[in-house]
Amino acid sequence: MHLSREAFRGLVLEALEGLPEDFLDRMDNCDVVTQDWPDSHQLDLGSSGSRYDLLGLYEGIPLTERDFYDLVLPDKITLFQRPLEAICPTKEEVVEQVRITVAHEIAHHFGIDDERLEELGLG
Numbered sequence: 587m588h589l590s591r592e593a594f595r596g597l598v599l600e601a602l603e604g605l606p607e608d609f610l611d612r613m614d615n616c617d618v619v620t621q622d623w624p625d626s627h628q629l630d631l632g633s634s635g636s637r638y639d640l641l642g643l644y645e646g647i648p649l650t651e652r653d654f655y656d657l658v659l660p661d662k663i664t665l666f667q668r669p670l671e672a673i674c675p676t677k678e679e680v681v682e683q684v685r686i687t688v689a690h691e692i693a694h695h696f697g698i699d700d701e702r703l704e705e706l707g708l709g
């Protein structure tokens with residue numbers, strides 16, 4: 587499975603547009619970007635040993651922790667194209683996995699942790 591960067595970006599946008607409206611309304615100062623592979627710093631943050639294991643990463647200050655929030659860089663959600671392609675043999679599976687990963691990382695933006703996401707089926 588190998589998509590062009592543009593096609594992959596398109597899938598990420600579709601995943602975002604497919605989210606419930608009140609979900610999107612609550613997002614604040616948060617960029618969603620795509621990248622081929624995670625770099626070593628991102629791998630550390632994602633606590634993944636292998637670059638194939640990190641599909642997405644949330645970096646920022648969750649909404650629940652913004653007590654003194656002013657003049658800071660936007661939160662960033664990164665979707666890693668190559669690892670996603672590597673585990674998804676078909677485009678349909680990439681679409682589904684991008685959808686899950688986008689929702690998972692946005693949930694982190696909302697302050698929901700991985701444990702709770704497992705319970706919600708978004709681990």
Ligand SMILES: [Zn+2]
Binds near residue numbers: 690694699700
């Ligand atoms: Zn997570």
